Amino acid sequence: MNEMQKLKFYQKGTLTVGNRLVDEASRNVQASLDRSNSLTCGHRACQGCGEALGARYAIDAAMRASNRNLIAVNATGCLEVFTTPYPETSWQMPWMHSLFGNAAAVATGVAAAMRVTGKPATRVVAQGGDGGTTDIGFGCLSGMFERNDDVLYICYDNEGYMNTGVQRSSATPPTARTATTPPLGKETGNVFGTGKFVPKIAVAHEIPYVATASVADLHDLEAKITKAMSMHGARYIQINVPCPLGWGAASHDTIRLARLAIETGLFPIFEAEHGRITHVRKIRSQVPVVEYLKLQRRFAHLFKGGVEDPRVARMQAIADRHIAEYGLLEPVAGAA
Amino acid sequence: MKHPYAITLDVGTSRKNLTGSWRTLRPEYVDRLPPCNNACPAGEDIQGWLSHAESGGYEAAWRALTANNPLPAIMGRVCYHPCENACNRASIDETVGINSVERFLGDLAIEKGWQFALPATESGKKVLVVGAGPAGLSAAYHLRRLGHWVTLREAGPLAGGMMRFGIPKYRLPRNIIDAEVARITAMGVALELNSKVGDIEKAMVDGPFDAAFLAVGAHIAKRAYIPAAGAAKVLDAVQLLRSMEGEAPPLLGRKVVVYGGGNTAIDVARTARRLGAQEAIIVYRRTREKMPAHDFEVEEALEEGVSMKWLSTIKNIDGGTMQIEKMALDEKGFPQPTGEFETLEADSLVLALGQDVDLSLLNNVPGIVIENGVVKVGPDMMTGRAGVFAGGDMAPSERTVTVAVGHGKKAARFIDGYLRGQPYVPAPRHGLASFDRLNSWYYEDAPATVRPMLEAARRVQSFAEVQGGLDETNALYEARRCLSCGNCFECDNCYGVCPDNAVIKLGAGNRFRIDYDYCKGCGLCAAECPCGAIEMVAEAI
Ligand SMILES: Cc1cc2nc3c(=O)[nH]c(=O)nc-3n(C[C@H](O)[C@H](O)[C@H](O)COP(=O)(O)OP(=O)(O)OC[C@H]3O[C@@H](n4cnc5c(N)ncnc54)[C@H](O)[C@@H]3O)c2cc1C
Ligand SMILES: Cc1ncc(C[n+]2csc(CCOP(=O)(O)OP(=O)(O)O)c2C)c(N)n1
Ligand code: SF4
Numbered sequence A: 001m002n003e004m005q006k007l008k009f010y011q012k013g014t015l016t017v018g019n020r021l022v023d024e025a026s027r028n029v030q031a032s033l034d035r036s037n038s039l040t041c042g043h044r045a046c047q048g049c050g051e052a053l054g055a056r057y058a059i060d061a062a063m064r065a066s067n068r069n070l071i072a073v074n075a076t077g078c079l080e081v082f083t084t085p086y087p088e089t090s091w092q093m094p095w096m097h098s099l100f101g102n103a104a105a106v107a108t109g110v111a112a113a114m115r116v117t118g119k120p121a122t123r124v125v126a127q128g129g130d131g132g133t134t135d136i137g138f139g140c141l142s143g144m145f146e147r148n149d150d151v152l153y154i155c156y157d158n159e160g161y162m163n164t165g166v167q168r169s170s171a172t173p174p175t176a177r178t179a180t181t182p183p184l185g186k187e188t189g190n191v192f193g194t195g196k197f198v199p200k201i202a203v204a205h206e207i208p209y210v211a212t213a214s215v216a217d218l219h220d221l222e223a224k225i226t227k228a229m230s231m232h233g234a235r236y237i238q239i240n241v242p243c244p245l246g247w248g249a250a251s252h253d254t255i256r257l258a259r260l261a262i263e264t265g266l267f268p269i270f271e272a273e274h275g276r277i278t279h280v281r282k283i284r285s286q287v288p289v290v291e292y293l294k295l296q297r298r299f300a301h302l303f304k305g306g307v308e309d310p311r312v313a314r315m316q317a318i319a320d321r322h323i324a325e326y327g328l329l330e331p332v333a334g335a336a
Numbered sequence B: 001m002k003h004p005y006a007i008t009l010d011v012g013t014s015r016k017n018l019t020g021s022w023r024t025l026r027p028e029y030v031d032r033l034p035p036c037n038n039a040c041p042a043g044e045d046i047q048g049w050l051s052h053a054e055s056g057g058y059e060a061a062w063r064a065l066t067a068n069n070p071l072p073a074i075m076g077r078v079c080y081h082p083c084e085n086a087c088n089r090a091s092i093d094e095t096v097g098i099n100s101v102e103r104f105l106g107d108l109a110i111e112k113g114w115q116f117a118l119p120a121t122e123s124g125k126k127v128l129v130v131g132a133g134p135a136g137l138s139a140a141y142h143l144r145r146l147g148h149w150v151t152l153r154e155a156g157p158l159a160g161g162m163m164r165f166g167i168p169k170y171r172l173p174r175n176i177i178d179a180e181v182a183r184i185t186a187m188g189v190a191l192e193l194n195s196k197v198g199d200i201e202k203a204m205v206d207g208p209f210d211a212a213f214l215a216v217g218a219h220i221a222k223r224a225y226i227p228a229a230g231a232a233k234v235l236d237a238v239q240l241l242r243s244m245e246g247e248a249p250p251l252l253g254r255k256v257v258v259y260g261g262g263n264t265a266i267d268v269a270r271t272a273r274r275l276g277a278q279e280a281i282i283v284y285r286r287t288r289e290k291m292p293a294h295d296f297e298v299e300e301a302l303e304e305g306v307s308m309k310w311l312s313t314i315k316n317i318d319g320g321t322m323q324i325e326k327m328a329l330d331e332k333g334f335p336q337p338t339g340e341f342e343t344l345e346a347d348s349l350v351l352a353l354g355q356d357v358d359l360s361l362l363n364n365v366p367g368i369v370i371e372n373g374v375v376k377v378g379p380d381m382m383t384g385r386a387g388v389f390a391g392g393d394m395a396p397s398e399r400t401v402t403v404a405v406g407h408g409k410k411a412a413r414f415i416d417g418y419l420r421g422q423p424y425v426p427a428p429r430h431g432l433a434s435f436d437r438l439n440s441w442y443y444e445d446a447p448a449t450v451r452p453m454l455e456a457a458r459r460v461q462s463f464a465e466v467q468g469g470l471d472e473t474n475a476l477y478e479a480r481r482c483l484s485c486g487n488c489f490e491c492d493n494c495y496g497v498c499p500d501n502a503v504i505k506l507g508a509g510n511r512f513r514i515d516y517d518y519c520k521g522c523g524l525c526a527a528e529c530p531c532g533a534i535e536m537v538a539e540a541i
């Protein structure tokens, strides 16, 4: 067998959830018969919900990494509402609801409680939506980072306040239409030049670990959760989780959209330790943003009457900027 | 339990909430027909045996393969592999080297001495198979598997038909034929050599036999009328290639002209080079593109120093001199004479213009219909005479070893049904697993393995096999390139991507089940199934 053949040993199933040809121990958590299903059936998330999927992916991986010794603190938002309409719960683990804006602070408290009650092996995650994280919860989050509290904070980024009917958040992309927070003026859709990318701000706190991940790349997501769980101190992972309802997309397109967000360069996937970017997930085969935008009704106004709005080019420019900034493309062989 | 204010239910799991009621579409696991299987004239379940090979289960792979085709080491050498032309992987990088894995399994089976299982029960019925070419061998094997007594009667001194007396050794070494034939006779098939059947009705009565399968091939060389004068040495291809199996190699001279554009013409020219001809020239009346020979064969012949004269016909021959007329293609693509002539000197001329069937054993058989020189058979392979079936080159079809093997299998199944008085009904075919049904994201690039070839200079020095085989490591790699089109390969994608945890994993080899109590019908499992093995079906509401 030559080198090439060795490298591509599992040409069928390298990217799939599992692979019958790989030994059990090195398969993904999601492929195992005994995954914890921390977030189980019967929840009320929409059909094809990316957040429900991302949460099970992330928390099951954290459960394995902590030997199922884990407590989750959950901000208000879809994830909390669709899993836990009292008296029902979908969580098969210790789980507590905080408020919309204080999950980071409550998790800090839980971690402190574990420490002082002599349960250092019990690990703590905090989780919330982009609204609860990048907007109202941001002060608490920055404090948790700055104090280097021993919490892994996971943000499920669906680019809006979905639970309350699709409002704009500081993670909503330009030109995306929101249901109840239209900007002033003639043009539909969020404006350019606003918003923030919290993973970068987290990196600036020089905490032990920051990463972005996606429901479209389970291998990468599980590896990052596992790595984060092997560390202590403040850690932050933001996961791109498409929302069929808020994005106006088909329920079966959730993973496809997440994949396109990566392959266009719109959602850069990287990892940073102590303030420095250490790894970037390369684009496998680059796709123009049009292919991503066209699948979503929140961008439908950009293609009205078969004419492409000039703002599409500006969206492409954002993707191109990410590609350049993070080095998302494999260097072309032979190029200097 | 006392409930707090405004609360009526006990605290409990959301599993009480059966979200399956939301569903308007339901996912269902399906098996689709992979394009390779669809294209295989022998009806092999290629995807099925590749999946065994992928996990290193070579014997299981070989057994799955030989359930349909008893000659994998032969097929892995001479099959023109229409499966590969249909393979979906071509849309990703290159087709899977199905044929090379088949050869690997066939050779391994010979090396390890794997044998076929004997039939569990005997039917007591007797079937006569006439002709031990691939069609006859395949029919004999399948009939025996089904528990019938088979007599395989062959006119020639050895079994194999055109595989032995046509296809040259450098493409198919004879020990391979011997090994695969021996495995069939070891099942209890009675092979009678040097036993030409002259009258099928009589043979049936003499047996007596309950049914017969005829597979006498097409061995009479077609002639073209070429006026010849002087001591012109003119031979036909069938006769020449057959004599290669005899004691003394035929004498062809230094310069040999072969007339024809098919695979046989190529084999004759390459044989002539190996017999020491300095020049072997193929004369063909149309263009290279129109040659019925496969392009790779033409290429290999050119590498070996065979030369080609396209758009040429032979007008007459006088001693060692031939008159060649140049042709030109008309608008319809047919060659037309131009009136332009040239001469060509040669020591011998070999005609490779195709073969006709010797149908004399069917003289006076009532009900038999002959059309275009071949025997007419129904969809059940039965001729117009009840109980007499026919296949291979003597029946209407493409003339290849693979088609012959397929005919033998198909006929055996219908003969079995005929003998049992319960007509065989083929299982309905699954819908095709076309490329657009796959989610190709999940397949990584993996270029095809190139089989080793003997250097051209060394090829013409002997009849050693030209194409090499794979070894275990690259055969495994090649098998793993298969996309498993249309059939679950247990990648766990559906189990993983369900946001509702509504896919139940049943464990290795048992695939998955949808938990319809909770499945909301989002369709993610179907969209993310790499191989198109889940279908969304409208729910009756
Ligand atoms: C030179 C050449 C190269 C070829 N190369 C290839 C190739 O690379 N790949 C491929 O797929 N195909 C190839 N073919 C075609 C292929 O060999 C035939 O299509 C195939 O062998 C047909 O199988 P069959 O069983 O119908 O007949 P055959 O193989 O012709 O076998 C018929 C048998 O019946 C016997 N027989 C005839 N009459 C009687 C009788 N009255 N009683 C008893 N026995 C009788 C004959 O002796 C013979 O053994 C090639 C053909 C030729 C001529
Ligand atoms: C202080 C406060 N303000 C407003 C709300 C109402 N509220 C509940 S969830 C939510 C939006 C959640 O958005 P996000 O955090 O992005 O989560 P998503 O639902 O999108 O997953 C809002 C505004 C609240 N619960 N608390
Ligand atoms: S990829 Fe595999 S199953 Fe699909 S056509 Fe090719 S060999 Fe057949």
Ligand SMILES: [Mg+2]
Pocket: A129, A130, A131, A156, A157, A158, A159, A160, A161, A162
């Ligand atoms: Mg949100």
